Amino acid sequence: AQTVTQSQPEMSVQEAETVTLSCTYDTSENNYYLFWYKQPPSRQMILVIRQEAYKQQNATENRFSVNFQKAAKSFSLKISDSQLGDTAMYFCAFLTFGNEKLTFGTGTRLTIIP
Amino acid sequence: DGGITQSPKYLFRKEGQNVTLSCEQNLNHDAMYWYRQDPGQGLRLIYYSQIVNDFQKGDIAEGYSVSREKKESFPLTVTSAQKNPTAFYLCASSTPDSNEKLFFGSGTQLSVL
Numbered sequence: 001a002q003t004v005t006q007s008q009p010e011m012s013v014q015e016a017e018t019v020t021l022s023c024t025y026d027t028s029e030n031n032y033y034l035f036w037y038k039q040p041p042s043r044q045m046i047l048v049i050r051q052e053a054y055k056q057q058n059a060t061e062n063r064f065s066v067n068f069q070k071a072a073k074s075f076s077l078k079i080s081d082s083q084l085g086d087t088a089m090y091f092c093a094f095l096t097f098g099n100e101k102l103t104f105g106t107g108t109r110l111t112i113i114p
Numbered sequence: 115d116g117g118i119t120q121s122p123k124y125l126f127r128k129e130g131q132n133v134t135l136s137c138e139q140n141l142n143h144d145a146m147y148w149y150r151q152d153p154g155q156g157l158r159l160i161y162y163s164q165i166v167n168d169f170q171k172g173d174i175a176e177g178y179s180v181s182r183e184k185k186e187s188f189p190l191t192v193t194s195a196q197k198n199p200t201a202f203y204l205c206a207s208s209t210p211d212s213n214e215k216l217f218f219g220s221g222t223q224l225s226v227l
Contacts, residue, residue: 004156045157045204045218091156101172102147102216104156 002027004094006105013082014113020067021077021108023092031097034068034075039107040088048090051075079110087112117141120205120219126227127192127199135190135222137205145209146188147216150174151202160203163188192224200225 003026013019025034036048051059051068058066063083067076079086092105118139127133139146145164149157159172163182177196182188188207192199205219 009154043202043221045206045216047215050215093156101159101162102157104158106154106156 002029002094002096002103004092004103004105006090006092006108008108009106010109010111012111012113015082015084017082018078018080019082019110021079021090021092021110023075023077023105025073025075025092025094027073027094027096029096033095033097034066035093035095035102036064036066036075036077037091037093037104038086038088039091040085045091049077082112084112084114086110118205118207118217118219120203120222122222123220125222125224127224128227130194132191132193133199133224135192135203135205135224137188137190137219138186139188139205139207139217139219140186141207141217142185143207143209143217144185145207146182147206147208148172148178148180148188148190149204149206151204151221157204160190 005024032053034051038046038048049059049061049064051066058068063080065078089107089109091107094103121136147162148160151157158174160178161180163169166185169180169182179191203222206216208216
């Protein structure tokens with residue numbers, strides 16, 4: 001069974017600084033997807049970024065980028081120039097090719113301090 | 115606008131009562147899902163459906179039931195057998211053949227009176 005671990009329950013950072021959220025996962029599969037989802041106080045789940053395991057290049061979406069280390073089974077999220085609107089819960093998630101079940105970590109609560 | 119609509123936003127259940135959470139999507143997605151979120155935990159899959167009139171159990175299906183009579187609708191019933199129903203429930207749908215990108219509804223908070 002796949003597991004996703006987020007070891008930082010809470011983090012806070014000053015506005016405009018850079019912050020990195022960690023995520024590790026355990027799987028015996030070789031082909032899979034990894035995701036970061038954001039859940040602001042409204043509790044709406046929003047996809048932040050996605051990484052295919054077969055791609056060596058790290059995914060980037062504007063201020064959000066990942067550091068994907070397949071051998072180490074690590075998938076961290078870096079938020080640059082953090083903004084107040086980045087305050088949210090962030091969930092790391094894993095999906096095996098051909099599987100319908102997305103496995104989520106327990107989340108990291110990120111607070112951006114003005 | 116296309117999207118997923120969950121209703122009601124808040125729901126209260128009495129002891130021994132069944133309650134039904136609504137989920138409707140107009141995205142023409144084949145696959146739909148129900149997740150449960152408890153404080154301090156990630157989302158856990160209750161049920162999912164890949165096509166009309168077919169659905170599969172997720173990790174925590176006990177005490178829940180679903181139906182998929184229409185492509186657009188995937189209601190979740192929380193039965194009296196679910197002894198700890200207080201949670202935030204999220205419905206999602208995805209593009210055919212893959213859930214690379216899940217689209218989520220805005221959720222229903224269920225509480226026990």
